[in-house]
Amino acid sequence: MTRLDRSSHSGGGHAKGSRPLNSLLACHRVAQPPSAPGSRASVQDIDLIDILWRQDIDLGAGREVFDYSQRQKEQDVEKELRDGGEQDTWAGEGAEALARNLLVDGETGESFPAQVPSGEDQTALSLEECLRLLEATCPFGENAEFPADISSITEAVPSESEPPDLQNNLLSPLLTGTESPFDLEQQWQDLMSIMEMQAMEVNTSASEILYNAPSGDPLSTNYSLAPNTPINQNVSLHQASLGGCSQDFLLFSPEVESLPVASSSTLLPLVPSNSTSLNSTFGSTNLTGLFFPPQLNGTANDTAGPELPDPLGGLLDEAMLDEISLMDLAIEEGFNPVQASQLEEEFDSDSGLSLDSSHSPSSLSSSEGSSSSSSSSSSSSASSSASSSFSEEGAVGYSSDSETLDLEEAEGAVGYQPEYSKFCRMSYQDPAQLSCLPYLEHVGHNHTYNMAPSALDSADLPPPSALKKGSKEKQADFLDKQMSRDEHRARAMKIPFTNDKIINLPVEEFNELLSKYQLSEAQLSLIRDIRRRGKNKMAAQNCRKRKLDTILNLERDVEDLQRDKARLLREKVEFLRSLRQMKQKVQSLYQEVFGRLRDENGRPYSPSQYALQYAGDGSVLLIPRTMADQQARRQERKPKDRRK
DNA sequence: TAGAGGTGTCATAGT
């Protein structure tokens, strides 16, 4: 069935006297062979799904957006982040409880100070006193060259050649071989989640931004995943869903484990890469373990069996944190690594800010899209206000809630802007507006392909007299060519009013207008067809415009969400970084305080026999290691119970 | 010449 068939039938079928329009239309429709939508339904459905998939990918939404497990992982990451905060809070509570338990254990009623061998052994110092003591001999501040400095600590670390008993003595009693496997697993899961998030970023735009850098780029060469990760720049649904897996696999590769060490050798001594104790217990209440210097904990591996890299300490190394931040910047802002590194210098001040991304092409088109939608809404509202007499726009029901901008008011009417995005080129083309701007009328397409033969003949073929070509005739020919098919028909049928009126008049005025003229049935039928087609044409234009606006808004939403995600990830990295710095400071403090403590004979306390514990009231207690051991075990059980 | 994009139109469901 061709369009010509429809039109010719439509034209003929309506000449049936004074039947209502709908019956005419019904006749028109029934007479047409069914378009057999069902025959293609199954194939179309499959195609539609496929198309939608591809559209989603094109819009920047990877499959992980729809992948429940992927989303679940993301939620887990966020949840763990929250839990981490709670855990830290709880650690503080636990510290207080620990301090209280020094007096009376809430569970056992045990009085711990009573177990101290002698009153002199239990040395209670206020934290202020400790700090004063330290400052007196070794003042340190925020940036002081404290023994926390890598070199000094390394020198201060008891060497591996020390007697085994001394090494064991230096171990934290709470950590020696008693590290909770649950905590370790939790840390690993947390780390996995972080890496998966990184992988998601890497598998999308970051791979193009970062890894297309020249091979000599320090970023691309230093980034721990770059040399080993099979980055798929050609993102597909399948690959997008597998990104995290590849990262997980790489996590265990020796290259990854060794890379942070190589990339930040200066920080290595502070981060015991072969220790599972320090960082994995930070979130718990094991303050004794926290206070113990890393070099002490490092010896725990003599008895702790297989060594695992410190998850957060090793992989979230300083350099790697920087690179992650840089990658986030690159992802978020579309910067190249050099630009990102420049921004990184100002990172602390604007980490919470997201730069205006309106420079990106997509954002530009997005804003244009919103403005284009607003043009229709504003014009439609204007037309509705004037609809009592004559609606210039007709019943344009579409309105957009986008911000109102007048930018496209004129452009939208023109509709053909070569520099426009592909979405915005297809713009609303209001015949009424075109009629108001006659010089723009030629813009509209003239679909005369299915014009009724009779109408075509009478309208397009000029009478022989017109062949005498004067300028007027040429102009008339030009205007003829610009006329729409229905205008040609109306002209051929000698309809005594304009198509604009036919289409845009309110129904009452329209009927009134029809009653004023003595019109044949064919004329009435054509007029009603013109009105129906004209209204449907505007409806189709609105529909298409609305569809494009929806797509643009979705694109904008995706961009916003990606920005938020990058920002949150960046903040998380910053938090982890500051957390680690705090831990290092605490470790140094512990060392200094413990090293300056003297018993009644003026001899230093043996780290194998005593440990410092931080009480909730700010005091620091020196307790025997056996007791600290019991406390730690007791405290380790509590978080497990709490988790259940 | 094939394909993409734009447009008009029809059919149909919904308001």
Added chain:
DNA sequence: CTACTATGACACCTC
């Protein structure tokens, strides 16, 4: 029920 709108689908045009 009528008038109108919204939208998928299709055909055709233009580039």
